[in-house]
Amino acid sequence: MALHPSLLLLLLIFDRLSAARHVSVQTGGSITFPCSYDLNHINHVKYWCQGLGWDVCSYVVRTDHPKSSGKTSISDDINKRIFTVTMTDLVSRDYGNYRCVVEINGGTDFMIQRFYLSVTPGTPELYVEQQEVTGVEGGSITVCCYYSNSGDMKWCRMGGDCVSGNSGTLNGTSVTLMRTSDANNRKVLTVTMSGLKMENTDWYWCRVGELEMPVHITVSQQTATQRTSKITSTTQDPTPQQPSASPTAEPVQTDNTSQGAEGNMEEVHQRSIDVKVLLISLGMLVVVTAGILVTWNMWRRHKDNKAKDQTTNNSVDPFPEAEDDVTYSTVILQHKTQLKGQTKSAEPDDYVVYSSLALQVTTQQRAAAAQ
Numbered sequence: 001m002a003l004h005p006s007l008l009l010l011l012l013i014f015d016r017l018s019a020a021r022h023v024s025v026q027t028g029g030s031i032t033f034p035c036s037y038d039l040n041h042i043n044h045v046k047y048w049c050q051g052l053g054w055d056v057c058s059y060v061v062r063t064d065h066p067k068s069s070g071k072t073s074i075s076d077d078i079n080k081r082i083f084t085v086t087m088t089d090l091v092s093r094d095y096g097n098y099r100c101v102v103e104i105n106g107g108t109d110f111m112i113q114r115f116y117l118s119v120t121p122g123t124p125e126l127y128v129e130q131q132e133v134t135g136v137e138g139g140s141i142t143v144c145c146y147y148s149n150s151g152d153m154k155w156c157r158m159g160g161d162c163v164s165g166n167s168g169t170l171n172g173t174s175v176t177l178m179r180t181s182d183a184n185n186r187k188v189l190t191v192t193m194s195g196l197k198m199e200n201t202d203w204y205w206c207r208v209g210e211l212e213m214p215v216h217i218t219v220s221q222q223t224a225t226q227r228t229s230k231i232t233s234t235t236q237d238p239t240p241q242q243p244s245a246s247p248t249a250e251p252v253q254t255d256n257t258s259q260g261a262e263g264n265m266e267e268v269h270q271r272s273i274d275v276k277v278l279l280i281s282l283g284m285l286v287v288v289t290a291g292i293l294v295t296w297n298m299w300r301r302h303k304d305n306k307a308k309d310q311t312t313n314n315s316v317d318p319f320p321e322a323e324d325d326v327t328y329s330t331v332i333l334q335h336k337t338q339l340k341g342q343t344k345s346a347e348p349d350d351y352v353v354y355s356s357l358a359l360q361v362t363t364q365q366r367a368a369a370a371q
Contacts, residue, residue: 019114020097020114020115020116021113021114021115021116021205021212022115022116022118022210022211022212023115023116023117023118023211023212023213023214024117024118024119024120024124024125024126024127024211025090025117025118025119025120025124025127026090026119026120026121026122026123026124026127027090027091027092027119027120027121028089028090028091029090030086030087030088030089030090031086031087031090031117031131032084032085032086032087032131032214032216033048033084033085033086033087033098033100033113033115033214034082034083034084034158034203034214034216035082035083035084035085035100035112035113036081036082036112036158036159036203037081037082037083037102037112038081039081041081041102041110042078042081044102044103044104044105045062045063045064045102045103046062046063046074046076046083046100046101046102046103047059047060047061047062047063047074047101047103048060048061048062048072048074048085048098048099048100048101049098049099049101050096050097050098050099051096051097051099052096052097054109057099057101060072060085060098061073061074061085062074062103063076063083071087071088071089071090071094072085072086072087072088073085073086074086082203083100085098085100087117090117090119091119092119092121094117094119095117095118095119096116096117097114097115097116097117098114098115098116098117099111099112099113099114099115100112100113100114100115123148125147125148125149125208125211126145126146126147126148126149126206126208126209126211126212126213127145127146127213128143128144128145128146128206128213128215129144129146131213131214131215131216132215132216132218133215133216133217133218134217134218134219134220135193135196135217135218135219135220136196136219136220136221136222137196137197137198137219137220137221137222138195138196138222139196139222140192140193140194140195140196141192141193141196141217142190142191142192143190143191143192143204143206143215144188144189144190144191145188145189145190145191145206145208145213146186146187146188146189147187147188147189147208147211148186148187149208149209149210149211150208150209151208151209151210151211152164152207152208152209153177153179153189153207153208154205154207155170155175155177155191155204155205155206155207156204156205156207157170157171157202157203157204157205158202158203158204158205158214160202162207163175163177164177165177166178170193170200171197171199171200172195172197173193173194173195173196173197173200174193174194174195175191175192175193175194176191176192176194177189177190177191178190178192189206189208191206193217196219197219198219198221199219200217200219201217201218201219202216202217203215203216203217204216204217
């Protein structure tokens with residue numbers, strides 16, 4: 001029994017749509033599609049085309065030319081072997097099938113991935129507020145996926161494994177999934193990745209039922225301020241923090257970073273501590289310097305006074321030089337009977353020796369006195 005051509009066409013469309021990633025975006029919004037390729041295709045041209053089949057898939061942008069066309073642009077990261085396509089200011093006529101393709105010279109082009117894009121004037125059935133999320137090594141990130149459809153919920157790494165249920169691991173990193181509702185009665189799938197590693201940087205897919213939304217996670221190294229803040233917070237509060245279940249919170253959350261009000265407060269606190277330590281060090285330096293100056297001044301004064309005393313003592317010489325003064329001694333022998341006013345009662349010794357000292361000044365001293 002032969003099938004009707006229209007039925008065959010419907011089956012073909014269903015088969016192709018079932019293999020495509022279905023992404024929903026609100027009118028006026030934007031979306032970035034990631035496409036990974038093999039090492040053998042690094043130097044090949046990649047392009048983004050629109051159409052259901054190969055024969056009707058028309059070029060939109062290419063990595064050689066044109067790299068941008070209207071609201072669509074393409075970028076190729078050969079180090080990570082991923083090229084991305086960004087579409088902005090979407091309108092309803094932008095819906096349809098798109099393909100990531102690697103051009104093969106002299107052969108059949110290689111399709112990497114097929115997408116089906118739906119553009120809706122209302123709230124999409126699955127969306128995130130930010131496609132780019134940043135965290136730090138050793139910290140955690142939280143992504144909120146808002147959904148209104150039903151089906152299995154998963155968090156998958158592009159080209160890798162998925163986590164479903166309540167928790168699991170991806171490349172050694174802990175992943176938890178929480179299903180809640182926010183104040184606006186929106187259903188939220190909250191994904192938290194803890195113990196981030198540098199190798200966790202990649203594209204991930206938030207999946208609910210048949211709908212998917214790509215999210216890029218970037219993990220950077222901690223700065224000195226962040227490491228200090230982490231040590232301080234751990235010392236003050238040793239109790240491990242539970243992931244926030246509030247769907248109204250910012251969808252991008254990182255531990256011990258300068259993002260958000262909490263991170264800014266920690267950074268300001270750390271800076272104030274650094275300023276206090278600096279002021280204390282400067283104060284101690286001033287005190288030590290003042291003490292050294294006072295001690296040095298006292299030592300100088302003592303040295304000057306000692307030098308003055310030596311100068312005064314050297315200016316007065318109590319001992320004249322041998323050349324300047326000469327002492328003459330005259331010994332006169334007199335008979336005792338020749339002394340006037342003496343009695344004739346003779347002593348046993350008839351003679352007395354008298355000595356007189358005469359200090360005579362040299363010619364030089366006299367000249368000086370005369371002047």
